[in-house]
Amino acid sequence: MTDTAIEFDEVVAGYGDFMILNKLSLQARKGKITLLLGPNGAGKSTVLKTLFGLLKVRQGRIRLDGHDITGTGPKALLLQHGIAFVPQGRNLFGQLSVWQNLELGGITLGMKTTHARIPEVLARFPRVQQRIHSQASALSGGEQKQLEIARALLLRPRALLIDEPSIGLSPIVVADVFTLLRELAAQGTTVLMVEQNVKSALKVADEAIALESGRQVLHRPAGELLADPHIERLFLGGAHAIGTAAAA
Numbered sequence: 001m002t003d004t005a006i007e008f009d010e011v012v013a014g015y016g017d018f019m020i021l022n023k024l025s026l027q028a029r030k031g032k033i034t035l036l037l038g039p040n041g042a043g044k045s046t047v048l049k050t051l052f053g054l055l056k057v058r059q060g061r062i063r064l065d066g067h068d069i070t071g072t073g074p075k076a077l078l079l080q081h082g083i084a085f086v087p088q089g090r091n092l093f094g095q096l097s098v099w100q101n102l103e104l105g106g107i108t109l110g111m112k113t114t115h116a117r118i119p120e121v122l123a124r125f126p127r128v129q130q131r132i133h134s135q136a137s138a139l140s141g142g143e144q145k146q147l148e149i150a151r152a153l154l155l156r157p158r159a160l161l162i163d164e165p166s167i168g169l170s171p172i173v174v175a176d177v178f179t180l181l182r183e184l185a186a187q188g189t190t191v192l193m194v195e196q197n198v199k200s201a202l203k204v205a206d207e208a209i210a211l212e213s214g215r216q217v218l219h220r221p222a223g224e225l226l227a228d229p230h231i232e233r234l235f236l237g238g239a240h241a242i243g244t245a246a247a248a
Helices: 044-051 074-079 098-105 111-122 126-130 141-153 171-186 198-204 222-226 231-236 239-247
Strands: 004-015 018-029 033-037 057-064 083-086 159-163 190-194 207-212 215-221
Touching: 004 044, 004 190, 018 044, 018 057, 018 190, 018 207, 018 215, 033 044, 033 171, 033 198, 033 222, 044 057, 044 159, 044 190, 074 083, 083 141, 098 111, 098 141, 111 126, 111 141, 126 141, 141 159, 141 171, 159 171, 171 190, 171 198, 198 222, 207 222, 215 222
Parallel strands: 033 190, 033 207, 083 159, 159 190
Antiparallel strands: 004 018, 004 057, 207 215
16 A cells, blocks of 8 residues: 555564564554454554554564664654554553643653643643643543543654543543544544444544454455444454455
8 A cells, every 4th residue: 555654564572472463464544543453362452562662573574654663662753753652541640730741741842842732732622621730630531531642642643553542431532532533634643543442433443454363354444344244253252254254
């Protein structure tokens, strides 16, 4: 694909001596939302961690916009290549205010640039903006997740990696987060997402990639997969069966 933003080429990666990704090859397009699917242990979160340099690539190559970024650390990926990562759970400084969390998120930009960008980012998150002087720990779960995303957007990433954004959030907040991701993609940001709320995520995604045992077994438009009566097999360990059915 000529518009490929993210490419894994036979990547092997994992934890210690236990490899999760087994010669994984996949592609995600520029300015699109690509959803990673598959049963537990398939390697979805491991893809994001490996792409962000948190796990070592033991074999294979990773490319961003055609440039080899294999072995690049998280700081360089963020600052030089524009990749931002919003992991699972809460990753805030709870005793610091919303404003202070944002300042720390943009510390590598310098305070002048960070302060100039904070109002721009907060305009997307009016509920967080109203709590600007509150401690992060006092925010609701939805507000905390929005603050994490806002912190990532300070760096104006070319690619946003987001892992399970809906965990612990109300349906209304989840809809807001998905709408934001759709807006970012429309503005040219490449989004690679892992999400347990699969049907809702497929409605907002452009494409879906199914993994099984650390390998890609399916890559289809999200709308087509949403309409597939076999979709539930993805969560029963049968992603390969869908790929076989699609090829039939």
